Amino acid sequence: MKCPHCNYEYGFRLNEDSSTENISGEYGDFYQLDINFKRKSDSYYKDYDEKSAFACPSCQIVFIGD
Numbered sequence: 001m002k003c004p005h006c007n008y009e010y011g012f013r014l015n016e017d018s019s020t021e022n023i024s025g026e027y028g029d030f031y032q033l034d035i036n037f038k039r040k041s042d043s044y045y046k047d048y049d050e051k052s053a054f055a056c057p058s059c060q061i062v063f064i065g066d
Contacts, residue, residue, distance in 0.1 A: 001030050003061065005056065005061040005063065006058055006059040006061070008025055008027065009025055010023060010028065010030060010057075011023060025057075025058070027058045029057070032052060033053040033055060036050050037050065037053065037064055038050050051065065051066070
């Protein structure tokens with residue numbers, strides 16, 4: 001995962017050649033909050049799109065993740 005604010009990274013990253021790289025940032029893993037955001041979906045197959053909230057351990061910013 002990569003922070004959209006400070007670009008801090010932690011976890012696995014998929015490279016252009018389809019290989020994976022494990023990135024261990026100095027502040028550890030991102031916080032996953034017990035908050036889910038829902039919005040009405042335009043899709044015929046589901047009523048809502050749902051996303052999770054995360055917090056960066058480096059800059060302390062909360063953001064919506066995938």
